[in-house]
Amino acid sequence: MPPAPRYVAQPWLKSPLRTPVGEIQLAGLLRNVQGIDPATMRVLRHFTLVLMVEGRGYYRDEQGVAEELRPGDVVMVFPGMAHAYGPLSGSEWTQIYFVFDGPQFALWRERELLNPRRPIWRLGLPDYWHQRLREVVKGEPLLGVAAPLRALGRFLQVLSEMTATDMENARQSGGDAWLEKSLRLLGEPGTAGWPSPQTVARQVGLNYENFRKRFVQLTGESPGRYQRRRRIDLACAAIYHGELSLKHIADELGFCDVFHFSKAFTQTMRMRPSEYRKRVHGAAPMDRETNDR
Structure with a gap:
């Protein structure tokens, strides 16, 4: 029997980045993390973005959404929504994650830019989005007054581009x-x-x-x-x-x-x-x- 794939965790933040309009609490890379059992779904208190970089997986939630995940897909987890995701049997899995919250993101949800009815974004180009997310918290010291605000601005820019890309891809795939x-x-x-x-x-x-x-x-x-x-x-x-x-x-x-x-x-x-x-x-x-x- 082959050994289980090796678990790897690479945190990108040592402490949360807090600003008056929002915060990034956690960010990093996980490889071969154990999946969440759909029979016992998890509920989180904060928004979480998960980018599939490698492998194939599944997503389920309390709304009845059931999707297969592939590289370049994003799972958007909403506060208070029961959900489950993880690798398919026999598949290795690499994900990028960002945990975030605050009034800016609450406004996005109110205006349905972050829409619980669309928890899966089909973006493609996993290496590109991996690099874009890495740049959010890389390239300058994240201490001081201005650095967290700059990092949040970069994250909002990437989030905007992801949202627009998903909309464009959905139109093209559905016949627009x-x-x-x-x-x-x-x-x-x-x-x-x-x-x-x-x-x-x-x-x-x-x-x-x-x-x-x-x-x-x-x-x-x-x-x-x-x-x-x-x-x-x-x-x-x-x-x-x-x-x-x-x-x-x-x-x-x-x-x-x-x-x-x-x-x-x-x-x-x-x-x-x-x-x-x-x-x-x-x-x-x-x-x-x-x-x-």
């Missing part, structure tokens, strides 16, 4: 023609105004429930939320670049009146349109301010 058309239709008004998500679903040949589910899986947000965000993005650009009144902008973007425009803008931007205009241009003339009441 319908999605690109949907984004275009939802993101611009037509001759009859802004189409509803249900109308767009019919135009791309899908029933609405299937359309909405696939849209969320590939973009991280619902069709309606994407369209609302797109309309507000156009409103921000109009406020920043132009001299149009808020009433004119509301009419151009298909809102029934300034009140509903202001309400939608505030829900998205966390400030009223007049407040946004003051921030980007300074105080506005009084006759235009009254339209935002």
Whole structure:
């Protein structure tokens, strides 16, 4: 009987990197770590990113997700979610891990950039991502006031690139023609105004429930939320670049009146349109301010 693969642990941090917006608590490389039994799933208190570098493995969680893992896959473990992962029988296994938490990552989860419904990211290029993660905590002393903040910034950059790569790969593997058309239709008004998500679903040949589910899986947000965000993005650009009144902008973007425009803008931007205009241009003339009441 061949000997069991040798266990290797290479910690990359001697102590946590703490900043006001988030912290990296642990990071390193593990080789041939024992897997978690799916019959007795584990629950963690913090976010954990696991990059598969070598070997093949499995992932299971309390939502019923069951996936096979291969090099270049990332497992994103969420606080409080029961899960299990590990090597398949007879397979050697090398992983990179980062344990992290804090308000920045809570915001990412709230905005569904970190989405518990998508715990597996299919990235490919394991050696590339191995090197990118290694650079997060390598290259300068990690003591002092500024070093932890720089390291967190590097980690957020890598996390952003991983998220974008997974989205792109998911679109390509699933056939993205319908999605690109949907984004275009939802993101611009037509001759009859802004189409509803249900109308767009019919135009791309899908029933609405299937359309909405696939849209969320590939973009991280619902069709309606994407369209609302797109309309507000156009409103921000109009406020920043132009001299149009808020009433004119509301009419151009298909809102029934300034009140509903202001309400939608505030829900998205966390400030009223007049407040946004003051921030980007300074105080506005009084006759235009009254339209935002």
